[in-house]
Amino acid sequence: MANLNLIGLETEKARKIAEQLNFLLSDLQIYYQNLRGFHWNIQGPEFFDLHQKFEELYTVTAEQIDEIAERVLALEETPFHSFEDYIINSGIKAKTGVHDAKVAVETISSNLKNLIIREKEILKLASDAQDEGTASLVSDMIKMHEKNSWMYRAWLK
Template identity: 55%
Template sequence: MKNIIGLDSVKAKELTQSLNDLLANYQLYYQNLRSFHWNVVGPEFFELHEKFEELYNSANEAIDELAERVLTLGDTPLHTWSEYLRVSEIKESQGIKDGKECVSIVLENIKVLLVKEREILSVASDIEDEGTSALMSDYIKEKEKVSWMLSAYLK
């Protein structure tokens, strides 16, 4: 049986489970970025404060896109903090103020997201889900560039 966009319903349901997992991880990534934006101190304050805001705005947009993609595929997006905390591989970062430590955590969070996005890209390609594939490709491209920049910052 096909869903409303012509994809196999069973395969789409399996894909939405992975998208919901990614959504939960994005929520924790987003909240960590907000925390770093608010709490970072030191000589890099101005540049990191601005960068973390840029990154959390991008993450917020992705969160909305992921939830809408889950809905488009015929499922319900996760939507409570208890679900996000239960599902997410990314964990809350509390009380971190040092800029370099914040950047290191952001890089680790991005690695988690990239692995999940590449896995979803592979599955979406296999079931000919161009919409999800395009979304993942965009996210991967953006995160690879951010990873390069943040890694350069730490050197």
């Protein structure tokens, strides 16, 4: 029992999960900022629809960011909280100067793919550690991100 943390997980497994959650937190922060930029800068005939859709996406993403940071804390680790940390640790790259709808949606689609891959890696770690809290949180995110991925791929066709 000495190697269990306060929520009953093996300390080392919880640390590894928190580390991966911090990488996901970094990905989500860059994804969020990309969405904000697309929302602000989109131009063209799709402006009204995409401006609103991008706002919906970044609002949900802000909630996910908070949930991931709080889960890192529940695992007794410290969530990343600087843009320097996010930039260094994200597999998603910041996209600037995007005004074109197609480029914005292609970027969102690519970002979602990266998020889903990272989330599935965390889901496996959480399942192996019997960390139902993290598994449930990440599983819900996977479901949402897979649905959004399909929708944005459909928009691109």
